[in-house]
Amino acid sequence: MKKLTSYLLAVSSYITLSSAFAQTRDAWSTIKLERKITKPLTVFFNQEYRFNENITELGLFFYELGAEYKINKAIKIAGAYRYLNKRRLDDTYNSHSRYYGEITFKQKFKPLVLMYRIRFQSQLLDFIEKSNKTVPTNNLRNKVTVKWDLGKRYTPYISGEVFYQLTNNSRREFDRVRYYVGIDYEINKRSEAGIYYLLQREFNVVDPTYDYVFGITYTRSF
Numbered sequence: 001m002k003k004l005t006s007y008l009l010a011v012s013s014y015i016t017l018s019s020a021f022a023q024t025r026d027a028w029s030t031i032k033l034e035r036k037i038t039k040p041l042t043v044f045f046n047q048e049y050r051f052n053e054n055i056t057e058l059g060l061f062f063y064e065l066g067a068e069y070k071i072n073k074a075i076k077i078a079g080a081y082r083y084l085n086k087r088r089l090d091d092t093y094n095s096h097s098r099y100y101g102e103i104t105f106k107q108k109f110k111p112l113v114l115m116y117r118i119r120f121q122s123q124l125l126d127f128i129e130k131s132n133k134t135v136p137t138n139n140l141r142n143k144v145t146v147k148w149d150l151g152k153r154y155t156p157y158i159s160g161e162v163f164y165q166l167t168n169n170s171r172r173e174f175d176r177v178r179y180y181v182g183i184d185y186e187i188n189k190r191s192e193a194g195i196y197y198l199l200q201r202e203f204n205v206v207d208p209t210y211d212y213v214f215g216i217t218y219t220r221s222f
Helices: 002-021 127-132
Strands: 026-036 041-052 057-070 075-087 093-109 112-125 137-148 154-165 174-186 191-202 210-221
Touching: 041 075
Parallel strands: 026 210
Antiparallel strands: 026 041, 041 057, 057 075, 075 093, 093 112, 112 137, 137 154, 154 174, 174 191, 191 210
16 A cells, blocks of 8 residues: 555656646756754755746856754754845846745654744845845745655655745735645765756736746755
């Protein structure tokens, strides 16, 4: 029965991802390096590139440095600084600084693993443009993830995330949502790779955008 469940989940994930990739317009690639300092404390470095316009141009890229601390098996806190560059219409890039703090709760109901993460983030334009936009853009992000722990090297998952706008006092509301479906694969004890499909859309805005993204990830522990 367990083998049949694993097989059905694998086939279902493959069909879902295959049909989704046919609509892909963007592609994101992420590399994460992490180092355990003590048993509960880990530092990490992330590097991500986001290609858009049918994967013909680099729309955004960032570098991120942070740390996470496991309070216990169910609760983890983390914080990071992100330096990102976003493409302008004239094909130049403007730079931003982002800071965030988050807390994650995890609970296992075999074979399911439920995770809830809440993150506060603040972003500010850098250098010359800072004087033109001194008020940071603040968001509260809520993300729920369901993973299937099959006792195998691969782990399918689905998740959803909503963004709540905090900056505008007159219109504090939800303005963006993301839906994920993906699979992580454990290469060995120190390396993991993954693929996912992401649908992102805006709402409560005048001209909402829709993004269809194929993503790949790689994590290396030292």
